Every structure is written in structure tokens, then in C-alpha cells.
Amino acid sequence: MTLKKIIFLFSLVLNGYISHSQDVKISGTIKDTSSFANVKNSVVALLTPKDSILQSFTRVNANGSFTLNKVKPGNYIMLITHPLFADYVEDIAINAASTELPLIALTPKSKLLEAVILKSGSPIRIKGDTTVYTADSFKVSANANVEELLKKLPGIQVDKNGEIKAMGEKVEKVLVDGEEFFGDDPGMAVKNLRADAVKEVQVFKKKSDQAEFTGIDDGQEKQTINLKLKEDKKxxxxxxxxxxxxxxxxxxxxxxxxxxxxxxxxxxxxxxxxxxxxxxxxxxxxxxxxxxxxxxxxxxxxxxxxxxxxxxxxxxxxxxxxxxxxxxxxxxxxxxx
Structure with a gap:
């Protein structure tokens, strides 16, 4: 092997290493301002300031801490949401030295003198056992269908055959405003509805029809997506x-x-x-x-x-x-x- 080839291969490896090393791991801890208790299951998201496109997100663990891996250096909007707390929004600058963020305190909604939420339309939030995506927070091409939108949502995958997985589990039902859309084929709604008609994408475990009818939990659940349409798109x-x-x-x-x-x-x-x-x-x-x-x-x-x-x-x-x-x-x- 010639010296020129060796230098070329070495430069490729070095560039790959430098590119990989530029990714930053961000970590932090979240507390409740009133009781100073840990706030688990909060959603921490990084958005680009220019267009509010979601770049990375994670959930806070039981210890109140979180980690975002492989974050590119740059300026971001950090958004933290929880159903019982006011949304937390802060502009942050991430560089190679940024690893541990200062302690973040969330204010309970019950403690607010006025119902002031710092930012509405959060891209991802948790409501009980349901993960809710705000559709307009995710950029898709013009005239895209819902299938293209789902491919943009963190935690949701759509393979080449149209099979949908959410949080690693196969989606067996896709509802539209809580009802079946021309049968129980998940592909009917996601292939025939426009992405810009959707207000929210909700992911949850749906109980069996028998359990919902009798009120007795039989342990049978199906991973389900519900598409909540905008009022003028129904x-x-x-x-x-x-x-x-x-x-x-x-x-x-x-x-x-x-x-x-x-x-x-x-x-x-x-x-x-x-x-x-x-x-x-x-x-x-x-x-x-x-x-x-x-x-x-x-x-x-x-x-x-x-x-x-x-x-x-x-x-x-x-x-x-x-x-x-x-x-x-x-x-x-x-x-x-």
C-alpha cells in the first residue's frame, strides 16, 4: 500500500472520529419548586430556534434526571413538559464542553396565581398513559399523508410494507377522532388522510372491546394510534x-x-x-x-x-x-x- 493511500485512509478515520466526537451528551436534573421532589416522566425536548423542529427528546427517570445523547453543538430551545406542571422553556447553547445542565425547577400548575403556560403547542407531552404529539411541530413535505408524518415522530417507525410500530410494539389499530376509519386496517387512515389535517397523534394501549363493554380488565390490550383531526378538516x-x-x-x-x-x-x-x-x-x-x-x-x-x-x-x-x-x-x- 502506497504512502498516499495510507494517508488518505488515516484522514477518513480521523474525520469520522472528529465528527463523532462533536456529538455532545447533555444531562440534567428536574425538581418540583414547592416540595423539591423529583419530577419523573417529564418530557425534555430540544427544538431548533428558527422553525421549532424537534431535534431530540427523552423522559425524566424516577430519580428526576435525564440524558440526551448525540446532540449536535448549536443553539436550541429546551422545552420541558409535564401534565401537572407549567411548561419550562429556555434558550440554551450547546458546545463540546456542555454536559451537565444546572438544576431545573418546575412550578406546579396548582401553585400558579394565574394559569400562565410559558409555551403552548408542545411537540410531545404525556397525558396519563397516552403520549401526545402535536402534528404541526413536525415538518413534512407539502401534500404529505399521515404515514409520512408518523415517520417523523420519535418513537414511531413505519417499515416499507406499511407496518407501524410505536414504542417498539406493533400498532394494531389506528382510530380517527376515537373511531375506526372504514374498518380496522391501520393503513386506511394513514395512507388516505393528509398530514396537515391532523392536530394531534395520540399513542396509547387500548383495552379489548369486551373489557370496555363489561368494565372488567381481561389483560388484553392493543397498541393504538388515535388521529385527532383539526375542526376544519373533519x-x-x-x-x-x-x-x-x-x-x-x-x-x-x-x-x-x-x-x-x-x-x-x-x-x-x-x-x-x-x-x-x-x-x-x-x-x-x-x-x-x-x-x-x-x-x-x-x-x-x-x-x-x-x-x-x-x-x-x-x-x-x-x-x-x-x-x-x-x-x-x-x-x-x-x-x-
Whole structure:
């Protein structure tokens, strides 16, 4: 190995070491101003002063202490929140020598002469067993959906298949304003709702339906996300269209088209679908049936001509079947609400 290569490799290692060594570990302790007791489970967050984007956060442990690892040197807004205390906001400068912050004292809300909160709209806060993210505190691209927003939230991961994990556990339900959003598929809400429609993202353990109905805890809980919408965003619509047909040059007469549409306004939700084709599909897939339709009625008839077409009503429809033969293929038209 030449001397030039050795120097080059050494410089790479040295640059990596210097870059890593510039990360700072910040630690501190939080106390209650009235009783001077430890304030555990407070959320400590660092935000950039220019745009209030969250850079790092952690929770205070039972001893009242906290540590933020791998913090880049620079100027930050430190925000500390707890449901029973006034928010604490302070501008701090972090450099290579900054490791231990002075003792931080929080003031109980009950001790305040007036209900003055130093800063509203905290990016992350704890309410009982629920972690609450303020959606507008996390920057996403224009027209982003909720899935992109979730990827920005500390403690939440979304993999390439759309599976969501919160605090290391698989999310099994995504609610919208406390209710299921067109079925229990978590992907329905996160892929079809815009990020800028969300006011808060709430993460909590939801008891089973039986436990909520009987009031008896059966120990069954599901990691759940609830999307709280902004008041002016509680209505909208979405859908999908799939169209397929044989190339004209092959003169293939087969075709298939699916159109599905959903609309919501507050607690009212309406879905409709239309299927048309001669490829043998005579109804929705189980996944789409859960999302877009209730019970649908299909009738199939075969005649000596080698094929047929029919009309089937879905949901509350009362349409009579219509039968004909075309090109030796079964043509199916099916609609429902």
C-alpha cells in the first residue's frame, strides 16, 4: 500500500472520529419548586430556534434526571413538559464542553396565581398513559399523508410494507377522532388522510372491546394510534380506480375495471364501489370488502352461448339481474354501498 493511500485512509478515520466526537451528551436534573421532589416522566425536548423542529427528546427517570445523547453543538430551545406542571422553556447553547445542565425547577400548575403556560403547542407531552404529539411541530413535505408524518415522530417507525410500530410494539389499530376509519386496517387512515389535517397523534394501549363493554380488565390490550383531526378538516373523500385490458393489437377482449370511493364528514362515513369486467372477478377482495362495502349480492348464470353478463346489487340495492352473452366471456357488473 502506497504512502498516499495510507494517508488518505488515516484522514477518513480521523474525520469520522472528529465528527463523532462533536456529538455532545447533555444531562440534567428536574425538581418540583414547592416540595423539591423529583419530577419523573417529564418530557425534555430540544427544538431548533428558527422553525421549532424537534431535534431530540427523552423522559425524566424516577430519580428526576435525564440524558440526551448525540446532540449536535448549536443553539436550541429546551422545552420541558409535564401534565401537572407549567411548561419550562429556555434558550440554551450547546458546545463540546456542555454536559451537565444546572438544576431545573418546575412550578406546579396548582401553585400558579394565574394559569400562565410559558409555551403552548408542545411537540410531545404525556397525558396519563397516552403520549401526545402535536402534528404541526413536525415538518413534512407539502401534500404529505399521515404515514409520512408518523415517520417523523420519535418513537414511531413505519417499515416499507406499511407496518407501524410505536414504542417498539406493533400498532394494531389506528382510530380517527376515537373511531375506526372504514374498518380496522391501520393503513386506511394513514395512507388516505393528509398530514396537515391532523392536530394531534395520540399513542396509547387500548383495552379489548369486551373489557370496555363489561368494565372488567381481561389483560388484553392493543397498541393504538388515535388521529385527532383539526375542526376544519373533519370532512373529505378518497378512492381508487383500477383499469386493465388486453392490448389492442392482440385483439384480446378481456377487461376489468374497479372504482371505489369513500366520503366522510364527522362521524358519517359513506363508501361506494363499481366493478365491471369479464375476467372472472365477481366481487370485492376480502380486504376491499372491509374498507369499501357491506354485504353485496351476486348472481351467476350460464347459458349455451358460452357466457353471460349480469348486474348485481350490493348493500341496500334492489336491482334486478340483467343477463346477456358477449364474446364468450362472462361480463360482470357489480355495485354497492
Amino acid at each position: 370532512k373529505g373523500y378518497f378512492g381508487k380506480i383500477d383499469v386493465a385490458g388486453g392490448p389492442l393489437k392482440n385483439k384480446d377482449p378481456r377487461f376489468n375495471s374497479n372504482m371505489m370511493f369513500s366520503s366522510f364528514k364527522g362521524k358519517r362515513k359513506i363508501s361506494a364501489f363499481l366493478l365491471n369486467g369479464n375476467t372472472g372477478q365477481d366481487g370485492l377482495s376480502w380486504q376491499d370488502r372491509e374498507k369499501f362495502a357491506s354485504d353485496d349480492i351476486n348472481m351467476m348464470m350460464m347459458d349455451d352461448g358460452g357466457g353471460m353478463s349480469f348486474w348485481g346489487g350490493g348493500g341496500q340495492g334492489d336491482d334486478e339481474p340483467y343477463v346477456s352473452t358477449q364474446n364468450g366471456f362472462i361480463t360482470n357488473v357489480n355495485a354497492g354501498l
